Amino acid sequence: MKKIIMGIVGYGGMGSHHARNLISVEPNVELKGAYDIDPARQKAIAEDGFIAYDSYEALLADPDIDLVLVATPNDRHKPLAIQALEAGKNVLSEKPAMMSPQELEDVLAVAKQAGREFFVHQNRRWDPDFRIVTALVEQQQAGEVFRIESRVHGANGIPGDWRHYKQYGGGMILDWGVHLLDQLLYLLDGPIVRVQAETSQVLGNDCDDGFTATLTWASGITAVVEVGTTNFIKLPRWYVKGASGTAQITDWDLSGEVVVATGVDTTAPTPIQAGVGLTKTMAPPTEAAIRREPLPAGVPLEPSFYENVAEVLNGKATRIVQNDEVLRVLRLITVIFKAAETHQTLPFE
Numbered sequence: 624m625k626k627i628i629m630g631i632v633g634y635g636g637m638g639s640h641h642a643r644n645l646i647s648v649e650p651n652v653e654l655k656g657a658y659d660i661d662p663a664r665q666k667a668i669a670e671d672g673f674i675a676y677d678s679y680e681a682l683l684a685d686p687d688i689d690l691v692l693v694a695t696p697n698d699r700h701k702p703l704a705i706q707a708l709e710a711g712k713n714v715l716s717e718k719p720a721m722m723s724p725q726e727l728e729d730v731l732a733v734a735k736q737a738g739r740e741f742f743v744h745q746n747r748r749w750d751p752d753f754r755i756v757t758a759l760v761e762q763q764q765a766g767e768v769f770r771i772e773s774r775v776h777g778a779n780g781i782p783g784d785w786r787h788y789k790q791y792g793g794g795m796i797l798d799w800g801v802h803l804l805d806q807l808l809y810l811l812d813g814p815i816v817r818v819q820a821e822t823s824q825v826l827g828n829d830c831d832d833g834f835t836a837t838l839t840w841a842s843g844i845t846a847v848v849e850v851g852t853t854n855f856i857k858l859p860r861w862y863v864k865g866a867s868g869t870a871q872i873t874d875w876d877l878s879g880e881v882v883v884a885t886g887v888d889t890t891a892p893t894p895i896q897a898g899v900g901l902t903k904t905m906a907p908p909t910e911a912a913i914r915r916e917p918l919p920a921g922v923p924l925e926p927s928f929y930e931n932v933a934e935v936l937n938g939k940a941t942r943i944v945q946n947d948e949v950l951r952v953l954r955l956i957t958v959i960f961k962a963a964e965t966h967q968t969l970p971f972e
């Protein structure tokens with residue numbers, strides 16, 4: 624297989640992470656050099672042992688470069704991707720692929736015209752916690768799954784500079800939201816029929832600093848997707864309900880469990896005092912009525928993102944991250960913004 628030679632535009636947090644930690648471990652991709660408008664980042668490129676091109680044009684003029692990674696603020700993805708495609712390069716864009724479905728359609732049209740490939744780094748399809756949730760859905764350890772709650776909660780506000788501003792593609796829907804929505808749309812089959820959403824703007828930025836979206840699939844499955852940046856007490860990363868049990872993945876350390884009904888003890892539980900009242904309904908189940916099990920092993924997703932990109936560029940495989948899937952997420956995001964703005968439940972597909 625031919626090794627894919629890469630260049631990077633935008634050598635900030637994520638661009639340098641690709642260089643140091645992602646590309647460097649892959650046998651079939653290699654980074655030649657990068658370009659960043661910030662002189663301090665140009666220095667970092669050279670210090671990391673790569674060519675720091677004088678300009679983006681110089682990077683694009685290098686005939687060795689097969690694939691350009693765009694890892695700039697979100698509002699720059701479109702012009703930089705188009706420039707690279709028109710220079711005859713294949714392009715890999717960081718997420719969100721673009722700021723809107725229209726932008727992505729425009730770029731895909733240019734890619735088609737140029738006869739070049741356009742990829743999007745939806746890397747969280749490979750996350751171990753998400754692979755475990757995939758196993759819960761596919762293997763039905765807790766019965767048929769009918770509700771998934773997927774949350775990331777932080778307490779540090781919105782980090783960095785451009786992420787605070789709408790015009791640069793800031794806000795949490797376009798940041799973490801893209802990942803969490805991509806995971807669920809990749810996992811669950813069939814159309815989404817209903818979308819409810821609310822955003823939070825408690826930090827004083829002109830973009831959302833968090834959001835909650837509730838999505839209902841035609842199959843009846845409901846998902847709650849939530850991103851928060853002012854959550855000093857976190858809720859679990861995943862909470863999954865099946866017909867005969869409940870699973871929880873608490874955090875990135877993959878701690879959690881599955882609690883399933885044994886069907887053995889069906890006697891009515893003893894009422895407990897709850898607040899100023901009594902309840903049987905909310906009394907804990909007896910030890911015989913439930914079984915605590917470890918989380919299942921994650922369903923592997925292979926090969927790695929970059930290996931798949933190299934295979935596609937060598938004509939040896941189909942893509943794991945399809946552009947129509949990426950477009951569907953951006954379309955859903957448009958509906959989420961609208962549902963939040965209008966306080967309405969909206970149809971999607």
Ligand code: NAD
Pocket residue numbers: 632633634635636637638658659660661664679693694695696697699717718719744746783798
């Ligand atoms: P960052 O601010 O750390 O880095 C952006 C870099 O782009 C900066 O060094 C800046 O100087 C440079 N830049 C801006 N305009 C440029 C231009 N016209 N030409 C060249 N360089 C330019 O931001 P970041 O956190 O690295 O985010 C970059 C992208 O990566 C965003 O799209 C973000 O959504 C994405 N990202 C993805 C993941 C993931 O897990 N897939 C994680 C973090 C960030």
